[in-house]
Amino acid sequence: MTEQPSPAAALVYSDELSQHVLNPNHPMRPIRLRYMHELMAASELLNAPSLLQAEPRMASRDEILLSHDPDYVDAVRAIGSGGIVPNMYEFGIGSGDNPPRPGMYDSTALVVGGTLVATQLVRDGKVPVAFSPAGGVHHHAMFNRASGFGVFNDAAIAIQKLVDDGLRVAYVDIDCHHGDGVQAAFYKTDRVLTISLHESGQWLFPGSGFVEETGSGIGEGYSVNVPLAPYTQDELWLRTFDSTVPPLVEAYAPDLLFIQLGIDTHFRDPLTHLQITTQGFTAAVTRLLELGRVNDGTVAVGGGGYDMGAVARAWTMGLASMAGFELPDSVPESFDAVAGLDYFEDRPGPVALDEDVAEEVERFAVRTVEAVKSTIFGRHGL
Ligand SMILES: [Zn+2]
Incomplete structure (x- = not known):
């Protein structure tokens, strides 16, 4: 008898995660997750023996309280049940x-x-990497x-739980x-190293994430920001x-x-x-998975x-990398939830930049890397 190979990756998903609407004109459309899931199915990724599929569950109030104030949590609960909360603006709602x-x-x-289920699968050694695509978008x-579309910070909650169990997390x-x-x-804290690579807050919400934000107290040197132009x-x-x-x-x-694998870096993203292209995104995911191999595991969330086309393709490509599954070059014809997608990769990608713009963008990145090296690297013996 041959032994069943253990799965290489897990996907935590149910269609229930894709069914709500924030409001009719809101750019954050949870339906994007259904399109993603349909593309994963159409490209046979969901049939891969290397993939374990798990259902999300509701987080308990106590779990949400790991990273949130009780008054705020109760206000969200009251609003969610149709109650009137006169001071909801104080809570950012x-x-x-x-x-x-x-x-x-x-x-x-x-x-x-869902993110807690993904984290538990990795902690229990069921899979080396688990993906909770509905998570991560709450990182603000x-x-x-x-x-910024974020209500309960699933990543912060899951990480806090790991820290409470004595683990150190990047x-x-x-x-x-x-x-x-x-x-x-x-x-x-120095129990969690946070690194954020993003478009500079000079131009984009939330207006923060500068290299100078390096942490405080024993956390000094454990918050890292890599802003780009x-x-x-x-x-x-x-x-x-x-x-x-x-x-x-x-x-x-x-x-x-x-x-956290947000794909709003994509060159077609409206916000x-x-x-960035889907192939650039996948190259970064591959590097991250490589880094995660030396640890006890990797938990991946969306963002x-x-x-819609970038989300469906990028997260399908990302999960395929996690599961070691080879996708075809072309988007299967049976996938028609998003029109006009020929390939998983962006062919063609964005147009080349004018030389002077390219130089300016390059200078910005070089300055950022130099600043990160001079303010942070020393703290880590680099
Ligand atoms: Zn974003």
Whole structure:
């Protein structure tokens, strides 16, 4: 009898995660996850023996409280059940980014629970890497308020649970926006190294994530920010990544690697200005998985991503890398949820930049890398 090979990766997903609508014009469309899942199915990835599929569960109130204020959690619960919370603005709810809506508590608790299931699968040694694509988009959520589409910060909650169990965690966030909520949660500790590679807050929400934000107290040197200029493309983005992320993660030698895989860096993304392709994204994911191999495992979450075709392709490609599954070059014809997708890779990618723009963008990245090296590397013996 041949032994069943153990799975290489897990996907934590259910269609329930894709069914709510924040409001009719909101750019964050959970339906994007259903398109992603349909593409994973159409390309046979979901049939791969190397893939374990798991259902999310609701996070408990106590779990959400690991990284949130009880008054805020109760306000979200009251709004989610249709209650009137007159001071909801104090909790960041009511703005265009974070509209109050029925079901708000339950749908977010399910996202948090999905990320907790993924984390547990890795901790239990069931898989070396688990992906919770509905997670990560809440990376702006703060201790006592919603922010930037984020309500309950699933990454911060899952990481806090690991820290409470005595583990040291490296969190790497490649979303186009600064991962400010996760950074804030662990700003004063050396038990979590946070690294965020993003479009500079000079041009983009949330207006933070500068190199000078390095942590405080014993956390000094454990918050790392790698801001880039608008129009940065694959080659420079990956070069900047290579100069900063692997040396720091290797020097820190965490017990577990936690990665946030926002794809709003994509050149077709309507909200942002970096110009990354799905193949550039996948190259970064491959590097992160390589880094995670030396640890006890890797937990991956999704993140931003507002171009439906980019989200479906990038996260399918990312999961295929995790599972060691070879995708075809072309998007299967049976996948028609998003029109006009011929290939998984972007062919063609963005147009080449004018020389003077390219030089300016390059100078910005070089300055960032030099600043990270001079302010952070010494703390880690580099
Ligand atoms: Zn984002």
